[in-house]
Amino acid sequence: MKHLLSTKELDAATAVGILDVADDMAATQQREVKKLPTLRGKTVVNLFFEDSTRTRISFEAAAKRLSADVISFAAKGSSVSKGESLQDTAQTLEAIGADGIVLRHSSSGAPAVLARSGWVSASIVNAGDGTHEHPTQALLDAFTLRRRLHGDAGRGRDLDGVSVLIVGDILHSRVARSNVWLLATLGAHVTLVGPPTLLPHGIGDWPVTVGTDLDAGIAEGPDAVMMLRVQKERMSDAFFPSAREYAAGWGLNGARFRALPGRTLVMHPGPMNRGFEIASEAADSPQSTVREQVANGVATRMAALYLTLAGGAA
Amino acid sequence: MTARAVLQQADISRALTRIAHEILESNRGPEGLVVLGIPTRGVELADRVAGLLTEFAGVPAWSCPVGSLDVTMYRDDLGRNPVRGTAPTRIPDAGIDGATVVLVDDVLYSGRTIRAALDALADIGRPAAVRLAVLVDRGHRQLPIRPDFVGKNLPSAASERVNVRLAGTDGVEAVTIEGGTADEADAVSTGGPAEGGAA
């Protein structure tokens, strides 16, 4: 795997393979010595055109645990002004010999553009591009689900028959898009629920069920509910009338949480708006996977870096 | 190219039995033994050797601790080959500190896999001693590594392939050798082939 740009492009065997490697990476992270020599001599650049301390730290930990040299590069405010900056920055990174570029960018498709550009020979790992995809987030979500559902017996397995309810701002969510493709590829049944204004136009062909009624989705008793972070600025753009009305309609409040079966997992990519899209009662319950998702993020990203960077020519 | 059978099922069983006896003999009993197989086929061999050790030791309520040790992340030839999947590492609950770890693999060739295994082991704990048991030693070492227990010494050419098939992994059981020419019988590979050269 030269690049990891999206989950849309992953077939089931490849996706399960990534999760299996993540399993083995996770096991090494239980040890006292967490560092592996695997990417010794490789240089990984975290190129973030958009602030995301959480994702950057997760990738940084992953790269360091694999003994890569890590350079973090925060490129400020260059995303929408002029396209040159991605090219110029990329060529700088090429000159310093980057083997891998972990790219976070506010423009959808920037990693694909970089991978195709010829500006760099490095492998590109998409760490979130605009409202397009965030593949490692979806992989860590799938990994978390598989672990919770199958434990150590999960190796080699997909998520056949698992039902997942994804709730919130689907329109602007790269996490939702990556999860839709990956979960469907792994055999899960995905339902998307959100305000009509935050459901994208043109998703009739997506492998999902779409609705606007969260209570109806909860009544189905899904295996997992994934709450998306909602930017409160969406309110000023008139996507919904008020934060209170959003929370009343699409927040996982205490009553809704208690209406879920005890086996239903509660997921959130973080950071959470507690009391808005998710109640603390749900976020802090044993059904919540929020903290595991963070820990699993490192293992999953180790897998992504290993698979894109470790191999050579046949 | 034809494959020539070198060991049949009965030969393999005999070899493992002898290895188990030799392990007990050199260790002066079963004390502190931990058997770790190197994926893929080393794991099945380790399970079988551990079973034999349990049987031959004859110590009531003792069963030989066994696990697997994946060395993929420690290999020095990762950049020379297409990326490969990893395999689980399973260490017995008691750990390996102070134990006599017997590493088990199917074929010993360049020695690079064993070097990687020693590195992997060091990240997991500090054994009192590490021993090496292999079903086949085909020569062509590139590192100063020597097996303690060998099922069969099998002089081979670098261009030849040694294939190990085991009942649990492959459904059939045999060691075969194929390819190569007689001229190359003593040639030494200078590349970094995958250990064993098995598929």
Place this chain on the structure above:
Amino acid sequence: MTTYLIAGATLADGRTADIVLDGGIVAEVGTGLSRAGATRVDAAGLLALPGLVDLHTHLRQPGGEGSETVLSGSRAAAAGGYTAVSAMANTDPVADTASAVEQVQALGDAAGYVTVRPIGAVTRGLEGTQLADLGAMARSRARVRMFSDDGLCVADPLLMRRALEYIGGLGGVLAQHAQEPRLTVGAQLNEGPVSAELGLAGWPAVAEESIIARDVLLAQHTGARLHVCHLSTAGAVEIVRWAKARGIAVTAEVTPHHLLLTDRLAEGYDARFKVNPPLRGDGDVAAVRAGLADGTIDAVATDHAPHPADSKSAEWSAAANGMVGLESALSVVHEAMVETGLLDWAGVERVMSLAPARIGDIRGQGEPIAAGSSPELVLYDPAVRRDFSETQLHGRSRNSPYLGRSLPGRVIATFHRGAPTVLDGALLPVEEVAARG
């Protein structure tokens, strides 16, 4: 001036004829013609069409000379078989005064490859608040008859009404870039399955259609002429069809790229396919083809929009909108309309020459080839295919969506004012063309 005898060409109606260009006119059209001293051009197997007329060309001068100039754009036009182009007003400074349009006109005349007709801005600085110097531009030496804020929509309905009335009074036409600005804030790609998957802000069809619907009603109310630029959606075709049936004075153009390409091409985020209005879906492509075939859409206009390479190699949302199209237009119409049986060559003549000349009131252009007509024509070989490559682009920019694609047909010669600008498939040198004065 050299006399030309174009021998054995096939006219749009299928007749084979010899054509004599002598001085300022087509002197004779017939069979077995001969003319002493004439330069003979063998046109056996070639189509002869009246020179193509573009209603929508971004020549970028003044202000954008890095992307295109009047001269370089004129050369691209001639290479594509054009003999007249209409220079859009969104230059820097904007063509919103008499002196600005006269300057463009003068540059075009000096280049000499094609007739360059400046389009005047509707509003001062394209700001959409105050009318530009409409009367002064109309009365200037440039004699502006088409006005447009293209690139931006005249969104304010009251201003649009006033502009229609005022331009109507000048005998001109307002060419509207139909894009409801609030419905397209940050829009990047046709709103639909592709934009949803790619996570690009959608540019919904309704943003185009709602403006066209409003504008045809305003045209009806004011009695003024409205021209719809680069119509791109199935719904827009329906609205224009409805308006024409009611006798409203509306005309419409479609670009070659909206006749051939769809938004699926954006899947790799290659910004060569980023354009405004965006590439649409299969249903829209079928609808605009049908609309062009049945006359709902009057003309094909290139919306030739040159951009420097770094504006197109950027990430999608930072990349510029637009495609160059002059050199490929006839071949694209050939593929989309002729090869599909939707138009014959007479139809192509109508939508690429006659109708645009009439809409833009471009004199001496868009006349069927006949004795006494203006000596503007293109010779086109419809039998060949070509791999469209950068060597076939003659402007300053390379942002063609057709690079690497095979297209039918090839322009062999273009005659402007009785003299060739392209001969044997090659452009004539700048000095030679300019010297004709």
